Amino acid sequence: MNRSSEANAGGSVNFDKPVFLASAATLLGLVITTALLPDSVNQFFSALQSTIVAYASWYYVLVVAIIIVSVLLFAFSSYGDIKLGPDHSEPDYSFISWFAMLFAAGMGIGLMFFGVAEPVMHFLSPPQGTGGTVAAAREAMELTYFHWGLHAWSIYAVVALILAY
Incomplete structure (x- = not known):
């Protein structure tokens, strides 16, 4: 583990103050600007x-x-x-169990809403063309497969590898 993620004896987590302060200031500035000037920020x-x-x-x-x-x-x-982890350690769950848990966590909440809503949204208001047409239905399904398919999971896998390693 690196210094920024080690827990000290008191149980609190150490962090890199310059990185935290710069991130917090940027986020706070964006939130305040958006609250004060919503139309300008939207534009x-x-x-x-x-x-x-x-x-x-x-x-x-x-x-x-x-x-x-x-x-x-x-x-x-x-x-x-x-192997991600100490050489002598054994996984707590089988590969199938890990896969099922990660798949359920990643897809569960998204599919509850977007599984139906996303294709309908793209069908009614496609990025290009007229909504409610056969072409819009085809494009809606293509976009949905793109957003929920191998492309998205590959991006999630890169982030997961970075966090796990």
Whole structure:
């Protein structure tokens, strides 16, 4: 463990004060600005989103494709055999149990709402084209599969590996 995540004798967790203070100040500044100027902040982030969608969508697709390939390489190469934890430890649960718990935790709450709502939302108001059409239904399902499929799980796997290692 590194210094920023070790618990001291009193049970509290040590943390890196400069990182915490900079993060807290940034977040607090954003919250205060949003509370005081909601219309301006909304206009700014809407313009930012439109710019990203118009000029950098390809970048997001490329990054996710690279992440998928990286996760598969990690899983099926010798790196997939690296034990996360002490050499002498044994897992508390079987692979199937871990997979089921992680899958249920990751999908449970999301599917309760978005399993039905997301495709309907994209069908009625698609990013491109007219809502309520056959083309909108096709695009709605494509977006839903993209958001809930291998692409999203690959991103989750990278974050999980970073936290676990």
